Amino acid sequence: MEIEQLSRGMDTIWVVLTAAMILLMEGGFALLEAGFVRQKNAVSIIMKVFVDIAFGALVFYAIGFAFMYGKDSGGLIGLSGFFMGGDLTHLSLNISHDTYWLFQCAFVIAVISIVSGAVAERIHFRAYIIYTIIMTGLIYPISGHWIWSANGWLAKLGMIDFAGSAAIHALGGFAALAAAIFIGPRIGRFGAEGKINIVPPSNLPLASVGAFILWFGWFGFNSGSTLSATNDGIGHIAVTTMLASAAGCAASILFTMLRYRKADPPMVINGALAGLVGITAGCAFVSDAAAILIGAVSGIVMVLASEWLEKRKVDDPVGAFAVHGISGSIGTLAVGLFAMPGTATYTGLFYGGGWHLLGVQALGLVVVAVWGFALTWLALKLIQYFKPVRVSRDEELIGLDVSIHGVPAYSQDHDFLDVDQLRGSSKE
Known part of the structure; x- marks a missing residue:
């Protein structure tokens, strides 16, 4: 009994500390986005981060957690646990429901922060508050239930997403893409005849510090997802997280030097983040070498995706879609290729596991991407009927x-x- 109590206590401390690390990432988002936008919009970024935390936590406590982890009969949506009450006995945890909620709350706050950057400098504050409520109360919890609830329909098919390349980053990235398209580019961002006007960041050192804070918090993001302080895999998860992020950063440095004849600072910052996003799904299931490859590919494709958006006159001031949507997609699919034997229910294609896992990963990715894009578009359309989504x-x-x-x-x-x-x- 004493050993069980000690184990429960250690797990509780571990989960609370890693939840705090994830919440600190909001400081990273704030500094990163404030540094990337113009000086006249820095306060608006900070205010949106406060909205993410305050409204995100309250809404997720009231309804979001229930929709995501409550009991259900069809694998589509949870229907118990509102206001953390009711029946949650189906959750097999070595920590309390309150502790688990805190950790998951940190995740939901991160999801909405992804969208924040894509609509920076032009979304109306009141509209953003309403959208935050919809995202944290409905959009993310419902799709998260499909992947992470034991009875979720994608989970039953065998989808693997350890810390959220799909559930958090691909969802947030494609939601960010929908929001950026819906709200339109900043005034003067694109000129006539396809001309692209660059908006210089106001403070790259500030953005860099934000990236370093996010980098630090990511170890809580990934390693904390074990929900156990005694899990033997924590060290491996931390190593793959570090290697992928380093590879994403290094690849973006070398690729931009070849492409632009100079290392592009904003791309390098986002390259490190792309590597982190890419490894989030498979950090517990892939080898060190695979982690480096996933990170490097994510860093390079992120640069190409950023250019692709610009050519289509989609204005994403912080690169939210390229970093989170694209790298989240790469990381989700990579699990289907590189999942090692004995680490998960199914094995990746390159280890003789066949096509099943890759197919499930692809299906889950498409579902989450379409869900995030479509529901965000519909939400903003609905908000537009009552309040202007864009400032004058x-x-x-x-x-x-x-x-x-x-x-x-x-x-x-x-x-x-x-x-x-x-x-x-x-x-x-």
């Missing part, structure tokens, strides 16, 4: 910091602002 032209040109939130991100000591004018500017 004048608000966008002034910058959302002053026009929506009434305060600039940076000011000098001798600057004085008219309080009534600033606060009044946010009124409709």
